[in-house]
Amino acid sequence: MIPIQHFLVLGAILFALGVYGVLARRSAVLILMSVELMLQAVSINFIAFAAYLAPQEFRGLIFAIFVITIAAAEVGLALAIILRLFRNRATANVDEVDTLRW
Amino acid sequence: MEDVGSVVAFWALAVVTLGAALVTALVRDLVRAVVALVVSFLGVAGLFVLLSADFLGVAQALIYAGAIPVLIVFAIVLTPRAARDNAETGMRWPALVLAGALAGLVIAVAVATDWGDGAREGFRETASAIGEALLNRYVLPFEVASVLLLAAMLGAIVLVRED
Numbered sequence: 001m002i003p004i005q006h007f008l009v010l011g012a013i014l015f016a017l018g019v020y021g022v023l024a025r026r027s028a029v030l031i032l033m034s035v036e037l038m039l040q041a042v043s044i045n046f047i048a049f050a051a052y053l054a055p056q057e058f059r060g061l062i063f064a065i066f067v068i069t070i071a072a073a074e075v076g077l078a079l080a081i082i083l084r085l086f087r088n089r090a091t092a093n094v095d096e097v098d099t100l101r102w
Numbered sequence: 103m104e105d106v107g108s109v110v111a112f113w114a115l116a117v118v119t120l121g122a123a124l125v126t127a128l129v130r131d132l133v134r135a136v137v138a139l140v141v142s143f144l145g146v147a148g149l150f151v152l153l154s155a156d157f158l159g160v161a162q163a164l165i166y167a168g169a170i171p172v173l174i175v176f177a178i179v180l181t182p183r184a185a186r187d188n189a190e191t192g193m194r195w196p197a198l199v200l201a202g203a204l205a206g207l208v209i210a211v212a213v214a215t216d217w218g219d220g221a222r223e224g225f226r227e228t229a230s231a232i233g234e235a236l237l238n239r240y241v242l243p244f245e246v247a248s249v250l251l252l253a254a255m256l257g258a259i260v261l262v263r264e265d
Contacts (some may be wrong), residue, residue, distance in 0.1 A: 008212035016205035023197030071253035
């Protein structure tokens with residue numbers, strides 16, 4: 001039987017890959033994809049905890065459903081913002097959007 | 103859960119998920135990153151099924167691996183010159199150190215904590231139980247989530263409208 005630690009370590013590595021992507025990438029679309037990776041890691045943890053620690057209650061599954069919902073809303077809005085940004089500045093790279101930089 | 107098959111399935115899914123996520127985090131071509139992201143999402147869906155959360159696995163495959171990449175591909179196509187110059191920023195090494203430290207910390211805590219005897223029986227009939235929970239105990243967050251989706255949809259339309 002697979003111990004719960006396997007799933008937790010997998011989630012941690014996936015989350016760290018997402019953190020690296022968010023911090024080190026230039027393109028806003030790639031940053032968005034990395035955020036999705038982080039949300040995935042959180043979902044894995046929620047479901048692993050629910051399955052191993054309290055299988056009679058479904059809190060982890062409910063949380064994972066809401067994570068999926070929030071991710072859908074977030075992707076839609078973020079892509080609208082990226083399109084708007086591209087229309088205004090002709091770039092989708094976050095380091096070129098530096099009007100507020102001092 | 104005692105059998106060898108689920109262990110083999112876990113390691114195969116873990117390798118696929120993490121490998122595809124690594125490609126997403128490192129590759130410079132946006133379309134390749136999206137394809138790797140889909141593979142990673144499907145791997146996570148398989149992991150959900152392995153955790154006996156079958157409804158979540160199907161929802162994951164439909165929404166994450168189906169709908170979200172379509173939106174991202176739309177964004178890539180509609181921002182034609184955005185695909186160039188995707189080199190990492192100067193924050194690459196600090197980001198690597200921070201991500202590594204974070205992963206190390208979380209893994210250390212996960213390994214050091216006593217999670218009980220680990221005896222799990224898995225879920226039974228997740229779909230009906232989730233439906234009941236969503237419409238009884240969690241009906242308020244359920245409704246708030248629908249309002250949130252409506253607001254996000256309206257916000258996206260307003261943001262990209264020509265004015």
